[in-house]
Amino acid sequence: MDIEMGNISVGVDRDLIVKRYMSLDKFESLLTSGKLYFPRFDRFVDQLEGGITGQNYPDISVSLEIFDLAINYRASDPASPEKEQAEKRINEINNETFEGLFGSEKKLNGDTYLKTINSWLYANCWTDLNHECEAMWSLYGITGAGCNHDEYCPRCERTHGTSVCIETTVGSILDNLEFDERYNFSIQKVEYIDHKTTKFGTNELSTKPFYSKAKHFSYENEIRLILWPDRNNISFDYAFGKSTVNDEKKVELKIKNMSLFINKIILSPVPLKTSIEIRKSHNKNYQSALGLQESLSNKKLKAKIESICSAHSVNVQIVDSDLNQVITTDCYTYAEGIR
Template sequence: MIIQRYMDLPKFVSLVQTRSLYLAKMSAFEDALEGGLTVDDFFKTSNAPAHIDLAINDIWPRAAETADERASRLESSKSAQSEVTERQFQTPFGSYPRDDAERLFPACREWIYVSCWHQSEHECAAMWRLYGRDKNSVCIFSTDEQLKAAMALDSSCDSLEIEQVKYICHINDSFSGSPLDPFISKSKPYAFERETRVVAWNSGLDLSTSPKNEKSGLLLEVNLGKIIQKVVVSPHADPWFKNIVKKLCEDARLSLEVEDSVIRMEPVSDIYRAMSYNQSRKPDA
């Protein structure tokens, strides 16, 4: 699966010079629905609905109920309350009491780190506009297999997955049941992004003692020679920018193709340009 990442020059310099990929914590994302629950999954995760049900149906007095009947019913209610309290919900960091779901589930977004990639064999004009906002920006091409093989986990993270993002309606849809599902799902209006997501986390973290994360993200060491198939320069870049990108790659001892964007291609308007393009065609074209 061919994937791409669009980035401005400072981010590309950071990638090349540190030989590390930056993953941001999910709580830093602008979309408040990312890493959140659907309506159905809230009912499956939180104990609030069960407590409301017990309060309404088991605790309030009933008409024409004797004292003995009420005492017996309240005793049964205690047993049901105990069973509800023991229920657990699942996260990538293990199981926690459902009574704590509304406090602890949002903490997952603090400790799950993400790098977002676009899935496509070709450049995307919309991605250039959104994520290559600086005219002097680049797009790097890779594959999901190459990316996973080239990344090195460290003491800060022991788990890593590369998953295609699912686009859902948080009102009508439900997750499949995997604890990772909420963190590889986005609202349907973002479906045009065709996102593939690198997700990393430390499965041994205790959310109950670490609800907040002071870091904005983390750097994971990568083998750049394995990750980057080629670098494409923005169609809006200054004429000198391509040489700067080539020099950065050479200084980092990276043998990479640095190409102009196909969006920058001049129209085939005469025989000379047609012959020029014909010479550059790939054998299988």
């Protein structure tokens, strides 16, 4: 159920558990700065982010109507009997509007709006998957996430096994963020769509596109926090260079209490190569998988996280990744698995 609180809109349950995967560097930066980072929409790798679908283009722009007018009416000819009709149509086109993020906008400026609206929004993304996701560890748990490096990029390879997933609730986020009155805030669940066939209702065009994402990313189960300026002097103009320009590349919201903001820290699974080596060595030394679960614990990373948390007076539960599970092969692994 949506709850409206001034310029704060909450469209998900407060008790909903959410997770955010991040590299060790980003985790340390989070604790050091004490702020939650919101990058601008137009800096996202996915170029469909925040865009409308082709089905909705005529709801926002009059470009097609202008083309039709130019082709079918000889308005420039003073002797043309269609001149009066064309002038009436031009007046209608000039006054057509749609509801945008900042209120009513002229469709005449629709193309500019579509090209630049993403520069006015900022987002921070979480997932509500109730289990760990190996793909999320790989995509967001390494320093080079989104860098388009080669598959075995040494820079990214060095960060494997050194990331974390912070787990919390929507309520903990809301209660511990220090909101900036200059910005509106909204938190909603992302809907995954086909941009070729989906059509938003005209009453959804102001915000729904920013909570929609290509269905190719549906594995993320994203919960999205969005900020945008709370002001009415932002203009989008079809004339080149006359639109309002946003120079703010990011927004950061202060976190009041980090120990309450984060409910749990999950350590990344040990890298595959390391896991294979540990399993081989353990089986050779003990001729059994008894105790293997403990051997696969990411102890080195845990010590680093404990040190970082201690330095910032953060006291939260730290647990190993569930991806370190050991398959049941005998009575010993069976007994460990049901504990």
